[in-house]
Amino acid sequence: xxxxxxxxxxxxxxxxxxxxxxxxxxxxxxxxxxxxxxxxxxxxxxxxxxxxxxxxxxxxxxxxxxxxxxxxxxxxxxxxxxxxxxxxxxxxxxxxxxxxxxxxxxxxxxxxxxxxxxxxxxxxxxxxxxxxxxxxxxxxxxxxxxxxxxxxxxxxxxxxxxxxxxxxxxxxxxxxxxxxxxxxxxxxxxxxxxxxxxxxxxxxxxxxxxxxxxxxxxxxxxxxxxxxxxxx
Numbered sequence: 001x002x003x004x005x006x007x008x009x010x011x012x013x014x015x016x017x018x019x020x021x022x023x024x025x026x027x028x029x030x031x032x033x034x035x036x037x038x039x040x041x042x043x044x045x046x047x048x049x050x051x052x053x054x055x056x057x058x059x060x061x062x063x064x065x066x067x068x069x070x071x072x073x074x075x076x077x078x079x080x081x082x083x084x085x086x087x088x089x090x091x092x093x094x095x096x097x098x099x100x101x102x103x104x105x106x107x108x109x110x111x112x113x114x115x116x117x118x119x120x121x122x123x124x125x126x127x128x129x130x131x132x133x134x135x136x137x138x139x140x141x142x143x144x145x146x147x148x149x150x151x152x153x154x155x156x157x158x159x160x161x162x163x164x165x166x167x168x169x170x171x172x173x174x175x176x177x178x179x180x181x182x183x184x185x186x187x188x189x190x191x192x193x194x195x196x197x198x199x200x201x202x203x204x205x206x207x208x209x210x211x212x213x214x215x216x217x218x219x220x221x222x223x224x225x226x227x228x229x230x231x232x
Contacts, residue, residue: 003066005041005223007034010054012074012106032210033071033100040220041067044227052080056225059085067223070117071204073102075109087112093195096226100219101204104158118165118191118200119158127154127205133184136168140221141188141199143216145169153209156187156202165189169201188218190225197226 002219009030030052038048046066051057052074062068062085089095095139097116105121107113114120134147169188187202199222209215 002045003047004061004064005037005044005046005048005067005069006057006061006065007037007048007050007069007071008057009034009050009052009071010057010074010076010106011052012054012072012076027071027073027102027205029101029207029210030071030206032207033204034218036210036216036219037059037069037223043220044223050139050164054082062086062089062095065089065095067098067226069100070103070106071100072106072204074106076107078107083110083112087116090116090198091193093229095100096223097198098219098222098226099198099200101154104156104200106187108154114160115162116191116198117159118189118198119186122157122159124154124156128152130155130171130187132187133170133172133182134168135170135186136166139166139168139190141190141201141218142221143231144181144217144221149214151203151209151215152202152206153187154205155185157167158186159231161186161189162191164193166193169203185214190222192229197229199226 033048036090041048046083090097099117129152132151134142134145137143167186167189170184173183190199
């Protein structure tokens with residue numbers, strides 16, 4: 001093995017504007033995602049470790065990991081020390097960062113996290129069989145996909161999308177003949193800043209996603225891509 005794939009699935013409460021804690025959404029697919037990333041990690045020559053509390057992702061684990069996969073939601077309680085390690089190692093390319101589904105809806109009290117993951121969650125108006133458009137097929141996570149790709153998922157909206165986010169997948173609304181034309185809502189992107197590599201995909205809410213080989217190849221391509229700049 002040549003490193004560690006660390007999968008964190010912390011489900012933390014939110015702090016409402018009135019100061020009361022509210023329960024974050026619970027995703028039944030967390031375990032299925034863990035098993036998928038375990039297999040993908042093995043195929044990539046990585047050991048796998050799952051932690052269900054951010055506090056269990058110790059500084060030591062974060063310093064030896066090559067890939068950090070987050071399927072988190074709510075005010076994920078990362079300590080200052082953990083944040084600094086993640087920021088440092090992601091920025092210098094030693095730790096590839098992958099966010100799955102609700103990861104953009106977490107760690108709101110960590111300003112740098114939004115910059116690393118690429119955007120902040122801003123609601124999901126509909127759930128259904130989405131017509132996903134492949135915006136960029138020149139990526140290991142998208143090169144195999146049909147276009148359009150029909151996939152059952154929650155449609156997420158985002159704010160504060162990073163200016164350098166390379167959008168890979170989107171959902172199109174409107175037609176060229178309408179006022180405003182076609183609008184593409186991003187649902188998957190990657191970021192490359194020097195040695196830094198991070199990847200995010202909305203997809204993965206439903207358990208059935210992890211029974212879909214096309215989707216699993218999407219995740220495997222993400223792992224392969226973030227590892228390209230990571231020294232063994």
